[in-house]
Amino acid sequence: YAALEGPPDEAEEARLMSAPFDAQPGDAVKYNAWFRCEGAPDATPEIRIEAFIDDEWTALHPAPGLASPPSADWFPLGQTVIMPRNARQARLAISVRNVTPSKAIWHVDDAFCEVISFHQYVSENTDAPRLKDILLLGTDTLRQSPLGCYGAANSHTPNMDLIAREGMLFRHVLATSMWTRPSFASIFTSLYPSQHTAELHNSVLPESVTTLTELLKEKGYFTVGFAMTRFDGFLGPGAGFAQGFDVLFHVDTPEIVNRLVMEYLDANGPALSAIKGGGLFLFWHIWDPHAPYHNHYPEMIINRGFLRTDPSIDISRVLPGSVLWEKLYPQRPGIANALDIEYAKQLYYSEAWHIDRLIGDVLTRLRFHGLYENLNIVLCSDHGESFNEPRGVWNHGNPYNTCAEVPLIMRLPGLTAPGSRNESDLITNLDIMPTLLTVAGIEIPPGLEGRCLVSTGLPTEKRWGIAEDRKCGSLIIRDRRYKLIAIPASLPVSEKEDPYQLWRAMQPGIADHALTDAQLETDRKWVLASPDSPTRFELYDLKADPGENHNIAAEHPEKLRALLIPLLAHCVRTGIASPDELRQARKLELSEDEMQLLEAVARLRQEQDIHRPEFLEMDPNTIEELKALGYF
Numbered sequence: 001y002a003a004l005e006g007p008p009d010e011a012e013e014a015r016l017m018s019a020p021f022d023a024q025p026g027d028a029v030k031y032n033a034w035f036r037c038e039g040a041p042d043a044t045p046e047i048r049i050e051a052f053i054d055d056e057w058t059a060l061h062p063a064p065g066l067a068s069p070p071s072a073d074w075f076p077l078g079q080t081v082i083m084p085r086n087a088r089q090a091r092l093a094i095s096v097r098n099v100t101p102s103k104a105i106w107h108v109d110d111a112f113c114e115v116i117s118f119h120q121y122v123s124e125n126t127d128a129p130r131l132k133d134i135l136l137l138g139t140d141t142l143r144q145s146p147l148g149c150y151g152a153a154n155s156h157t158p159n160m161d162l163i164a165r166e167g168m169l170f171r172h173v174l175a176t177s178m179w180t181r182p183s184f185a186s187i188f189t190s191l192y193p194s195q196h197t198a199e200l201h202n203s204v205l206p207e208s209v210t211t212l213t214e215l216l217k218e219k220g221y222f223t224v225g226f227a228m229t230r231f232d233g234f235l236g237p238g239a240g241f242a243q244g245f246d247v248l249f250h251v252d253t254p255e256i257v258n259r260l261v262m263e264y265l266d267a268n269g270p271a272l273s274a275i276k277g278g279g280l281f282l283f284w285h286i287w288d289p290h291a292p293y294h295n296h297y298p299e300m301i302i303n304r305g306f307l308r309t310d311p312s313i314d315i316s317r318v319l320p321g322s323v324l325w326e327k328l329y330p331q332r333p334g335i336a337n338a339l340d341i342e343y344a345k346q347l348y349y350s351e352a353w354h355i356d357r358l359i360g361d362v363l364t365r366l367r368f369h370g371l372y373e374n375l376n377i378v379l380c381s382d383h384g385e386s387f388n389e390p391r392g393v394w395n396h397g398n399p400y401n402t403c404a405e406v407p408l409i410m411r412l413p414g415l416t417a418p419g420s421r422n423e424s425d426l427i428t429n430l431d432i433m434p435t436l437l438t439v440a441g442i443e444i445p446p447g448l449e450g451r452c453l454v455s456t457g458l459p460t461e462k463r464w465g466i467a468e469d470r471k472c473g474s475l476i477i478r479d480r481r482y483k484l485i486a487i488p489a490s491l492p493v494s495e496k497e498d499p500y501q502l503w504r505a506m507q508p509g510i511a512d513h514a515l516t517d518a519q520l521e522t523d524r525k526w527v528l529a530s531p532d533s534p535t536r537f538e539l540y541d542l543k544a545d546p547g548e549n550h551n552i553a554a555e556h557p558e559k560l561r562a563l564l565i566p567l568l569a570h571c572v573r574t575g576i577a578s579p580d581e582l583r584q585a586r587k588l589e590l591s592e593d594e595m596q597l598l599e600a601v602a603r604l605r606q607e608q609d610i611h612r613p614e615f616l617e618m619d620p621n622t623i624e625e626l627k628a629l630g631y632f
Contacts, residue, residue, distance in 0.1 A: 016108065018092040020052065023083045023115045026267035028224075028247040029060075031092055032078030033111035039104030045096045047077045049113065051087035059093070060084070062251045062260075064231070074109070075619065076238070078231060080249050082263055090115075116247045121222045121278065122271040131221060131279025132439055134376045135366070136432075137359060138187065138283060140180060140228070141290040141396060143384030144407045146352035156353055159360035160409065163377050167411030168420040170453075172480060173427045174465035175383045175406045178397050178472055180234045183382035183429065184241070184285070188212045190433040190448035192468055194574040198240065199470040200524065202617065205240030212433045213244030213281065215442055221281045222246055224264070228257045228287035230622050235285055245283075254287035258358055265365045272369035279440075280371070286358070289351030289385070291395070292320040296350045305340030319347055329394045345387045374413055376439050380432055381406040390549050397472035398507075399485045400548050404467060404476060408432075412439055415454040426465045426480050427453065464563070466570050470524050473503055475576075477567040478542070484553075484563035485538040486528055493523040500534050528571065529581035529588070537564070565594055572601045 023029055029049045047064060050057040060081040083090065092113045096106050144150040147157050149164035150171075176186035181203075182193035188211045189196045198205040205211075217223045225248040232238030233252065242248045249260050261284055265272065272280075288294070295301055295317045307315055313323055328336045328344060359379075366372045386393045386402040396403045408427060410416055412435075430450030437444050438452045467476040473488035491499035492506075502522075527533050539553040539560045553560050568588070571577040579599045582590060590598070 012097060014096050014106075016094040016111075017050075018111075018113065020089040020091045021113075021115070022088065023051075023090045024117065024119060025083050025085045025087060026117075026119060026264070026271065027083045028080050028116040028118075028249070028264075029083060029090055029113055030078070030080040030116060030247060031111075031113035032076055033094060034074045034076050034109050036072060036074045036107050037104055038072065038107070043097045045077065045094060045106055045108070047079075047092070047094045047111075049079075049081050050091050050093050051083060052089040052091075053084065053087050057091070057093075060090075062253070062256050076231065078237075079251075080247055082260065082267055085267070118222055118224070118268045118280075119271045121246075122275050125220070125278035126276050128220060128277030130277055131219065132374065132376050132441075133280045133371055134216070134221075134282070134436060134439065135362075135378070136281070136283045136436070137286060137377065137379045138184060139286045139355065139379070139381045139407075140288070141383060141385050142286075142352060142355075142381040142407060143402060144405060145402075146289070146349045147407055149409070150407060152349075155349055157356040159356045159363060160379060160407075162363075163379055163411050164409045164419075166418050167377065167409055168416035168422060168454075170408040170410075170425070170427045171421065171423045172425065173406050173408040173429070174467055174476070174478065175381070175404055176429045176467055178383045178399065178403050178467065178469045178474070180382050181239065182468070182471075184235055187380065187382070187429050187432050188241070190430045190450040192430075192449060192466070192570075192574055193470065194468055194576050195449070199468075201471070204238075205243070207240065207243065209243075210445065211243045212436060213283070215244070215437060215445075216281045216440055217244045217246065219440055219442055221279050221440070223281045223283075225249065225283040225285070226257050226261050226264075227283075227285040228252065228254050229285070232619065233622055257285070257287065262361060262365070265362065265369075269365075269369055272366070272371060275371075284362070286355050288355050289348050291324055291385075292318050293344060293347035293351055294318050294354070295347050296354045301343070301346045301350060303340065303343040305337050305343055306334065307336055307340045307343070310335075315343075319344055324395070331388075331392075341388050348385060348387070375411075376413065376436075377409075377411040378432060378436065379407065379409040380429060381408075382429075390547060397469065399467070399469070399474040399476050399487060401483075401542070401546070410435065410453065412454060415439065422453075424480070426463050426478070428465050428467075464566055466567065468574075468576070470526065472506070473524070475528065475567060475571070477563050477570070479563070481541065481543050482559055482563060483540045483542055483548070484560060484567060485540075486535050486567065487538065489528045489535050490524045490526045491534070493525055499527075526571075526576045529577040529585040531584060531586070533585065533587055535587075539563070564588075565597070568594075568598060569601045572598050573605050575605070578602065 031049055033047050035045055048059040050059050064077045064079040146152055146155050147160055148155055149161040149169055175183050177183040177193050182199050185196050185198040185205050189209050193199045196209050213223050223244055223246045225245045227235040227250045229236040229250045230252045235241040236250045237248055251257050298317055328340055366375060383396045384403045384406055385396050386398055389402050393400050431453050434444045434448050434450045434452045435454055438455045465478050470490045473490045475486040475489040477484050488503050492502045494502055528535050537553050538551045540548045579602050583595055
């Protein structure tokens, strides 16, 4: 029903409310509605779930993560909340403040709310087969160096180290892309970004792909996820990442995401202790140690560089993206120095220590409820981070190992030997999905690019690892020793600016200002095989030069060629470049034998399923947040 609070001609707020419905503590309540506006209102509408607690209706937090401005076009507002203790009923409430009929008319459509109850799932599956519980810890921007189990001498990550002692650690792990959306999409689909097509800021994971979560839900799992994102942000439902989740909590504040994980486990503690059939799949997108870097030990970690002398900023407790982008990355004399770099890196490490404590809090809860002993845990990361290593390389979105090589630890009882380490094989994040499908007893479907890491042992033949980054402009192919980088392999599409110069302006260390909205949203096209391609090739011997400081491409053309041809075959197979384009690319100097190989690969590609890209328009708030976080 609708109600105007106050006389109609003087109303301050209009409210639209649903009838009360039943929901018990711990239940997730998912809600959404679409809005549009005629006129010029003073405020946007609010949509909330209210719970009846202590004889009064109380709005639940968090509020919706998408806050579009008033618009003549339809836009969504929605969120998922947890029913608190002592609440047994809830209702959906929509309100608009500053109601002045002469100024604006609001329209609402497709309002809905849904209760997703883990308690009910447990009671309904008492007699079902018991499935293996799975915890997928998807850290963001975590490289290997802060973890004690990867050899960090002055770091303290006891909980992640415990997972490694009780499972298997993989040493050589290549991320599939160098930023969040395409990399996590590859983790959940075991497809390359060019195949699943969620490659750019405004691209969406299409419904045509089959995700890990969808297959687990089909098997009978209860699937719950927690992501640091707006509705249409990095991993939000508006960007296609809710596929297969019974409930996906999405909030654009990391601290709230972390708190929701704990609140959900606490509120559903009795159900966790009582589970006898079915199984739980829990995905937690752990945003830290992504920038901005927070100083969790301000009395211990102190900046002694040039940045502390700037009276306009205080970075003692947080180092924001604006300071990183404008003052640290350009490395201008008198603004920032080596001590500032070390300070930023120490804050990054403190973020890793912080998330380790949070992981310990979750493991403690699962242990308390009797789920830990048989719990399958995978700890992974979407990409790493760079701090002027190699020189001039910052942030992520770059193809060097500080960003491209990530941690991967699997604790799979009965499948991984405690304390085992794989130091020899080349692994990629594409391998996570088929491995977890094997854990769950699900047949691996055809078409996945990864391989199961535990079922029959790893094959001994040579393997290449490949990574794509259409947004930031690089392709990587490597084996255990050598690594080939093609950069820039893609360029922005622009009619007003030179694409190459625009690409350069997007690289940390070169740019010192935020990009415009138009630059942020612009499309990118692959230019590896274009007639006037600016792509250059860098080759590194990772055994002799693990820091990637000496490009040996000119010295060893035969080794470059040995990696270039399989990289081009990958490009043909995934649609990045066609054989005709490659034949016209004089810079590549392909022989007729090589072209015949690539044309054979192209014929095979015609038999594969091709996912069509889908796109969305980003709201201005999302754009501003992306810029504030240093994304471009």
